[in-house]
Amino acid sequence: MLDAVKGRRSIRAFTDQPVSEDEVNALIDAACHAPSAGNIQPWEFIIVRSAEVKREIAAAALNQKFIEDAPVVIVVCADMARSRRGYGSRGATLYCIQDTAAATQNILLTAHAMGLGTCWVGAFREEGVKKALGIPDNVRPVAIIPVGHSTAKPVRPPRRPLSDVVHYEKF
Amino acid sequence: MLDAVKGRRSIRAFTDQPVSEDEVNALIDAACHAPSAGNIQPWEFIIVRSAEVKREIAAAALNQKFIEDAPVVIVVCADMARSRRGYGSRGATLYCIQDTAAATQNILLTAHAMGLGTCWVGAFREEGVKKALGIPDNVRPVAIIPVGHSTAKPVRPPRRPLSDVVHYEKF
Numbered sequence: 572m573l574d575a576v577k578g579r580r581s582i583r584a585f586t587d588q589p590v591s592e593d594e595v596n597a598l599i600d601a602a603c604h605a606p607s608a609g610n611i612q613p614w615e616f617i618i619v620r621s622a623e624v625k626r627e628i629a630a631a632a633l634n635q636k637f638i639e640d641a642p643v644v645i646v647v648c649a650d651m652a653r654s655r656r657g658y659g660s661r662g663a664t665l666y667c668i669q670d671t672a673a674a675t676q677n678i679l680l681t682a683h684a685m686g687l688g689t690c691w692v693g694a695f696r697e698e699g700v701k702k703a704l705g706i707p708d709n710v711r712p713v714a715i716i717p718v719g720h721s722t723a724k725p726v727r728p729p730r731r732p733l734s735d736v737v738h739y740e741k742f
Numbered sequence: 743m744l745d746a747v748k749g750r751r752s753i754r755a756f757t758d759q760p761v762s763e764d765e766v767n768a769l770i771d772a773a774c775h776a777p778s779a780g781n782i783q784p785w786e787f788i789i790v791r792s793a794e795v796k797r798e799i800a801a802a803a804l805n806q807k808f809i810e811d812a813p814v815v816i817v818v819c820a821d822m823a824r825s826r827r828g829y830g831s832r833g834a835t836l837y838c839i840q841d842t843a844a845a846t847q848n849i850l851l852t853a854h855a856m857g858l859g860t861c862w863v864g865a866f867r868e869e870g871v872k873k874a875l876g877i878p879d880n881v882r883p884v885a886i887i888p889v890g891h892s893t894a895k896p897v898r899p900p901r902r903p904l905s906d907v908v909h910y911e912k913f
Contacts, residue, residue, distance in 0.1 A: 599904055680747070
């Protein structure tokens with residue numbers, strides 16, 4: 572597990588090798604096993620293979636062109652209404668974001684274990700992505716994940732030392 | 743990886759068996775290997791073993807008494823100022839929450855792989871937790887994770903079927 576957690580990299584260049592429907596299903600299955608507040612599961616996933624739709628997503632994502640080069644792109648969405656029904660504004664603004672982030676992390680780790688590369692893209696105009704994908708009100712796109720086979724193994728970016736982020740008993 | 747992703751359960755009853763400092767360090771190390779927007783790493787972790795502090799945390803967490811029974815409790819915090827410096831309000835309200843949620847999920851999965859049980863507790867009064875732990879302004883407690891050895895293996899709560907959460911090309 573630590574090997575997967577530490578070995579995962581953000582991949583921004585992909586080969587032409589395809590990603591099968593079974594592989595995508597395994598990633599979504601992993602995502603759906605994330606924990607969620609009250610087991611509400613406020614997630615929705617849009618699987619994009621169309622070159623035109625990928626182009627629209629990349630355009631809304633500040634022209635990060637590598638998104639278009641991935642054979643498949645998974646757009647993770649948070650259904651705010653679903654979380655709001657259970658937990659009010661804390662559900663809509665916090666749990667909903669956390670639950671879908673945990674689902675996203677499951678996708679990244681599982682993809683890595685399957686030999687696939689991914690990148691968690693968060694920089695995009697939400698309205699642009701919603702328009703491109705016909706996402707309804709109350710649902711928010713929260714992550715764009717290009718998935719494919721990496722052309723290279725990037726180095727691990729540095730991490731803050733543990734002594735910098737750990738506190739005992741009090742902050 | 744799928745075994746860990748699917749085998750992880752929310753554990754709310756713990757034995758007296760201790761959790762070592764090495765085990766806690768391995769969990770924090772896993773957390774720190776989560777991806778984060780711009781590699782900003784807006785996370786801070788408070789390790790709580792004191793019975794009195796655990797009692798205060800449980801009280802702020804709507805009296806979820808099982809939190810007190812765990813040998814160690816990890817409180818995950820999001821440094822909003824750190825994310826705001828990099829990415830403005832999108833950083834402070836979205837990336838910061840997602841990055842710390844990915845770190846939290848790494849902790850849950852790694853703990854499970856190590857034979858430890860955890861529970862992602864999100865229902866708490868943030869001001870109460872901040873006061874109990876001396877957490878400064880601009881830092882937000884986002885998850886309370888009791889860690890210990892489970893007394894039992896709970897059944898997996900049902901999941902929405904894939905057909906319910908997957909969309910192709912458009913929502």
